[in-house]
Amino acid sequence: MLDTTENSETLLEVNNIEVIYNHVILVLKGVSLSVPKGGITALLGGNGAGKTTTLKAISNLLHSERGEVTKGSIKYRGNAVADLNPAALVKSGVIQVMEGRHCFEHLTVEENLMTGSYTRRASRAELAQDLEMVYEYFPRLRERRKSQAGYTSGGEQQMVAIGRALMSRPETVLLDEPSMGLAPQLVEEIFGIVKDLNEKEGVSFLLAEQNTNVALRFAHYGYILESGRVVMDGPAAELRENPDVKEFYLGMSDEGRKSFRDVRSYRRRKRWLS
Amino acid sequence: DLVFPSLSYRTGPYAAGGIPFADGYADYFTMVNARDGGIGGVPIKMIECETGYNTEKGVECYESTKGEGALVYQPLSTGITYQLIPKVTADGIPMHTMGYGRTSAANGKVFSNVFNYPANYWNGASNAVNHILDINDGNIEGKTIALVYHNSAYGKEPIRTLEELSKKHGFKLSLLAVDHPGQEQKSQWLQIRREKPDYVVMYGWGVMNQVAVQEAANIRFPMENFIGIWWSGGEHDVLPAGDAANGYKALTFHGVGKDYPVFADVQKYVVEPGNAAGAGDQIGTAVYNRGFYAAMLAVEAAKTAQEIHGVKDITPAMMRDGMEALVIDEAKMTALGMPNFGPSFSVSCENHGGPGLGGVAQWDAGAKEWKLISDYAPSDMEVIGELIVEDSMAFAAENNIEERCN
Amino acid sequence: MSANFYFGVEVFLNGLMAGVMYSLVALGFVLIFKASGIFNYAQGVMALFAALTLVGFQNGQIPFAHLINAIFGTDLHHFGWHMPAFLAILCALGVMILFAFLVERYILKHLVNQEPIILFMATIGLAYFMEGFGDLMWGSDIKKLDVGIPQGGNIWLEENTAFLGGEDFYGFYLDNLDIWATVLAAILVTSLVLFSQYTKTGRALRAVADDHQAALSVGISLRSIWVIVWSIAGFVALVAGIMWGSKSGVQFSLSLIALKALPVLMLGGFTSIPGAIIGGLIIGVGEKMFEFLIGAPFLGGATENWFAYMLALLFLVFRPQGLFGEKIIERV
């Protein structure tokens, strides 16, 4: 595993941001995090913690949801993100894979993938090669390349969404729940791909994940978000050893993995809340 | 002040006709104020209110102006007229619908407050047929006349009359409806091309007129056999078709062109001081003259009212009496600088519609002007009168109106 | 064959031609819908505005003269030049592109990711606005538009087909203007189809229509897409404005041609450029033939307006997405 902590440059810096939806709903209450170049950073947390919101704030997609960053700053390579429109951001190498797939329903799978290369000036041959790469990663997509994305299964759409992002040859990928709805085998594969890209091509990742187990296995560093605040952060290996994380995010108790059948509704209070 | 509201429409689909009319209506009042210091010394106050040819806005305009002591309404829209008939009757304000509106309002026995002198739609239909009769030495047995009409209350008005006349004169009538706004009339004109009617009479308004003239030119229908009602006889209706429109005829009940002494006054008292309504470029056009004429009739009626009641500051009720007693003769018009500008006629309690005299104007594309080619000739009151009685009595029955003037 | 048959054929041909005229308007709708999922009600007003601008340039009218005169008491009307048609068209096109920029800047930008009906409403608001604005700028009187396109029956055709139907038949009547419209439409459609199917931008257009947010997320700049599309739509509006304006003069009613384009759109499918043409042909022929065979003889005429819609409705019941529209994806 790459050691990323000290000397590598910080690509993305989120500084104490506050996000409000619809002028009234305060969702992020001061979130700070940083993504180092060449690192895989995980953003963990329960439902509604604000992971998606954080990612959207970074990729500047909040506007279209009537959300606003009201405090704090987000910098990519030292430039304030707020000044860039989403397209410019993609051009400078940041791409987001949105939660819930968001494929272009009426475009075929292949056309969907091709839209990923929209900001690139690449030759046909290069594009064909990249397309080939995506198909290598997801052979299932090759079979379905001519069908309209709207008719593919949930998992296939997830693959399309990820493949589409890869087509932009990004420098930083914001992955929102990539494992959602994917078969276990494929989850492993996807994280394998993430790791691959990270190690071979130096792509940095910020990934929001519920599947803490896998996420922490592949990430270098993790942040845990709860109700719009970062409650804990640290190198992935350390987080994995934290007893609270173990209990609440990895589903382990002292005796090893608990059975889902045995959990009771009763819950222990999380240490950081006390 | 004597208040004359002008329910105009300078916007919307019928603005092309609404603008010149409103200009003419306004300019006459301006002229009277500047030249004579008003009517009998009382200045005129004209309140313009934009209706956009929309009935609801028309009502709003009516309500907002009637409180000012409006003397007479000239709504320039058949739709608004229908709306206002009960209202003006209840409020005791007269309404003048000149050459449009509810034709049977000519029956003063039923419609106490509505006037439509000097001519109405049915007169127009008969005038057109009479003109055709004239050309054909009084015999049009077996000929075909096609009516191209705006598919609305207005356009449908002449149908009954024409049907009666066709029975009487033995011509064949063929009806062609054109839907609002009338940009696309291919079907109708192909049908005309196919059926080759001898004459085409048109009841159009707005863009429908231009398209019809253009289409007629396109299929090379002989223009001199194409006769429009007065509302289809504006310059803007024929100009777009260029030379092809040469010879097109339109009915009229007032003078066309600028060749009247009164226009010198307009020039002097209205245009030169910079008080012309609108852009001031409409003077002398057919529809401008119509507005001008309408205002003249209103002023004359007001004068009559002042005479009858011996008061200068007349009320709407007095104005109504003035209108009912209005007499327009050649001497009066000459004195006004408008010799032969319109037919001579008089209004009475029973007859609010005047004699229904109408002339024919023909378009000279080279000179770009209308030329009056006939005298103001009477229409077939035998037929029309009967229809008017029938329709107005039906209205009276529906609304429990007792006949007046007995 | 009887003359009646040839009359039928003539009506049919003219129906085709009328259809082409409708298609010219429908194309603008399709472009914008395809590219952004916006049902642009303002398309008709855009055609009017484009035509007004064109005439204004041609005649050297001073924009807002009326307003200026009213405020400053001046008496301005014309610059006093007469611009050649070609130059005036270019200038009008420039104005339409500027318009596209402004629409993006002040309206669309703020409405990213809204429901289609909201965008639709915004375009109606825009239509209102432009209607008033166009009138303020150029005046609401009727104007004659002439860029040199010939009008009137095509005599050559008429003379050379007169022998077909015997004495009562004069030969086929086709309006020269319509023939021109057909040529223009063919060129427009071909180039637009090529553009949207085979270019990167074309693909991006379709992506934007499906999902604004996702399009943003892959780096498609909605702003430039919208400016491009609205510019093209502005151009199409200009073409439609020229053709319809030559036919009926330029004035308010020109904006109502949008209503003639809607059934075409519905029948051809909101997202299909060829659909706009084929839909137009079907609607044109359908309404003219119906009026010829049934409407005028039996129903008292003026059936065209509703019949076009009914015809389209009938088609839709069998194909809810129109003839060539993208299938509506229904999944759970």
Place this chain on the structure above:
Amino acid sequence: MNAIDSYLTPDGRTIGAPVMEMKNITLRFGGVVAIKDISFDIREGEIRAIIGPNGAGKSSMLNVMNGFYHPQEGEVHFRGEKRGPMRPHQIAHQGIARTFQNIALFKGMSTLDNIMTGRLTHMKTGMLSQIKWWGAAQREETANRELVEKIIDFLEIQTIRKTPVGRLPYGLQKRVELGRALAAEPKLLLLDEPMAGMNVEEKEDMSRFILDVNDEFGTTIALIEHDMGVVMDIADRVVVMDYGKKIGDGTPEEVRTNQDVIDAYLGVAHD
């Protein structure tokens, strides 16, 4: 197929007669064969899992069960009767409710209203008494509201009762969707990846709910899930699909050790 009428689960519950039987179902979309000749049954009171790789046809299978897709071949038997051609809403009235893989909540409505829609199949007052409101309509509304409030308590979503669901985070939306399905008091509940996008803690909760529903109301449940831990723990029997075919069927234990299943789906044998 299965000769036995009932069997006993490891934890001692009795599983009854088949509620739903799928017989030789084949479903095609143009050239794509989503389901190829699959048969299996779901028995009274059991939790039946359907697993398989992406695009295997699991969701399509649920869609066949609730009548949204009509298979080209094969029969569906519900409670012993063969099902004729029926519209999905009729099937809902027979007592089948479901949740969806891509959340299909009614975005413009509050949580409460969404769950109340689940009760629609049980609400019968006519239009006129609705207009009048006082009386029958209000009584019915209140009665159903009480039941729905129970479900809300049960799912622990009291605080978001009046929030429009569009604003809710993903996990809560899934819970609301479950609530909506439960509100219908279905005989058979179909769940399509109810736990996707949840972390372990939330999955534990969700598992708890599912088990409780099954326990307390005796609802039969068919469940699609990719988390093998969950499936192994809470399912009574598992069907495994791959490319539209059935490649395994049996208890979790049997399935887990089935080599075909390991190859096609699990990748490695899971603990």
Place this chain on the structure above:
Amino acid sequence: MIYREAGDFKTSYAKDQQTFPIAFDRWGYFITLAFAFLVVPFIINDYWINAVVLPFLIYAIAAIGLNILTGYCGQVSLGSGGFMAVGAYAAYKLMTGFPDLNIVFVIFLSGGVTALVGMLFGLPSLRIKGFYLAVATLAAQFFLVWLFNKVPWFYNYSASGQISAPERSIFGYAVTGANALPAVSYLFCLCFVVILAWAARNLTRGANGRKWMAIRDMDIAAEIIGVNPLKTKLTAFGVSSFYIGIAGAMLFAVYLGAAEVGEAFGISKSFLILFMVIIGGLGSIFGSFAGAAFMVLMPVLLKNVMVGQLGWPTDMAAHFEFVIVGGLIVLFLIVEPHGLAQLWRLAKEKLRLWPFPH
């Protein structure tokens, strides 16, 4: 704290379901009603009633109707003008055919007739959706207008095809015709508005409303949870047309007094009502009122300011009116796509938090 809901606890579900759960709102509502019934009739004059109040009330009914269809059930309709025409002509035929029939019945019956016609034109909605449906409803608009224009039976064979409302009275007071007193026709309309708004509220808050909204938000899912789409859409079309028909009947009989179908019930009417619904807020009864008020008042206000106060030429004022109304519509949509009702709601949320920002 002026606006508060804290401390306003509900002890039963019935209480929780009431229309105005917050006491403050409830009182505001009662006061408005009392004002409308007890004060307005005495202070109103001819101008206000005819230019503003009557159209506002009548359009509010139509807007509620369309809101039921479009806002609650998600079916965009551009046929409202046509349906209003059905109401108007039905009223005309009933009034002239059965002179003794009470005007209240006439109006309700007209609504009923319109409901039937609306359901007929609603049939294609099972297959046609979204904008395709919107455009398809134009078929109804154009066809109905053509029909009423073409078939003389509808306008009792009058020469021009205009219909005019004969005088009818209730408790001896004329409500239609020229002799109706402003206060009488105002109260007459107000009663209808209150009853219909109340009925609409009841229809939309219970099972029916939920069915409609389910169809609106996701028709497939709705069908799968047991909503019969055809039946639901048809009831929406029916109820909606009922309201719109009543509005049409009143527009003709009480407000305009005379009408010509193409002019009074043309396509611009359809758009006008759709505007009201959207500006006001889809899926909100209050929004229907707000939208109607906006669209009726705004032009009158603008006109009075520009022509009356500033003395601009009428044509320029009219052009500016278009520019301003169009601009405002766009502005509203940008500021709050969910309409005035949502703006109001947000304002209340803010007030609730006041003086704290969040």
